[in-house]
Amino acid sequence: xxxxxxxxxxxxxxxxxxxxxxxxxxxxxxxxxxxxxxxxxxxxxxxxxxxxxxxxxxxxxxxxxxxxxxxxxxxxxxxxxxxxxxxxxxxxxxxxxxxxxxxxxxxxxxxxxxxxxxxxxxxxxxxxxxxxxxxxxxxxxxxxxxxxxxxxxxxxxxxxxxxxxxxxxxxxxxxxxxxxxxxxxxxxxxxxxxxxxxxxxxxxxxxxxxxxxxxxxxxxxxxxxxxxxx
Numbered sequence: 001x002x003x004x005x006x007x008x009x010x011x012x013x014x015x016x017x018x019x020x021x022x023x024x025x026x027x028x029x030x031x032x033x034x035x036x037x038x039x040x041x042x043x044x045x046x047x048x049x050x051x052x053x054x055x056x057x058x059x060x061x062x063x064x065x066x067x068x069x070x071x072x073x074x075x076x077x078x079x080x081x082x083x084x085x086x087x088x089x090x091x092x093x094x095x096x097x098x099x100x101x102x103x104x105x106x107x108x109x110x111x112x113x114x115x116x117x118x119x120x121x122x123x124x125x126x127x128x129x130x131x132x133x134x135x136x137x138x139x140x141x142x143x144x145x146x147x148x149x150x151x152x153x154x155x156x157x158x159x160x161x162x163x164x165x166x167x168x169x170x171x172x173x174x175x176x177x178x179x180x181x182x183x184x185x186x187x188x189x190x191x192x193x194x195x196x197x198x199x200x201x202x203x204x205x206x207x208x209x210x211x212x213x214x215x216x217x218x219x220x221x222x223x224x225x226x227x228x229x230x
Contacts, residue, residue: 039152039186043145047193050141053134054200061131061204065211067098067218075102076225084109097127097211098218105222113226120219127215131208135201142197149190156183 071094078087084106091103104123108116160180 037152037156037186039148039155040189042148043152043186043189043193046141046145046148047196050138050145050193050197050200053138053141054204057131057134057138057204058207061207061211064097064127064131065207065214067096067214068094071099072102072218072221072225075106075222079106079109079225097124097131098215100127101215101219102222105219105226109226113223116226117223120223124215124219128208128212131211135204135208138197138201138204142194142201145193145197146190149186149188149194152186152190153183156180156186 071090074090075087078084078090087106088103091099091106101120101123105116105120108119157180160183
């Protein structure tokens with residue numbers, strides 16, 4: 001009977017521990033973040049910058065990739081009918097990089113094809129530059145955040161050894177905790193931000209390449225249209 005009571009008491013203690021554990025864990029997470037010290041400030045700022053750039057560029061690139069496949073057929077009808085102004089208008093009504101490149105090409109109709117192609121390429125380079133805006137910063141965050149985290153690690157270890165040296169023979173674990181906390185927390189935070197920024201950068205680069213492919217396909221079809229015999 002005594003054994004059963006002891007077992008029941010142990011089970012009750014375990015259940016009480018599990019019931020109160022989530023609250024303790026959340027508090028520890030907050031404490032760990034605070035223990036990271038001032039080095040956590042630039043890491044948090046970099047995370048905010050990375051998130052902003054990703055969503056801003058993601059929706060912009062997604063919008064740029066929307067190209068009406070029937071647009072070139074309409075442009076062909078207008079150009080063969082001599083309605084250049086209508087062809088220009090329909091391009092302006094479709095606000096995307098491919099339409100702006102074709103619009104530039106339409107404005108050069110009547111000139112040599114090399115001039116038309118050169119004008120389209122110039123506009124294409126500008127459009128690609130707009131699409132890639134912010135990507136170098138995101139790449140810098142992917143590489144810089146872990147480095148800042150490692151800097152916090154080194155600073156934390158220096159602080160730990162400094163406290164150890166000043167303590168002499170009275171070394172206590174709690175005395176070293178602040179430095180070790182900073183060393184571990186900043187490393188983890190920097191790696192998390194760097195990994196997220198790295199994957200976000202590659203996602204955006206892949207989407208930009210898809211848009212560039214659509215731009216090249218549309219302009220190539222437009223140039224083929226100009227090369228067709230009258």
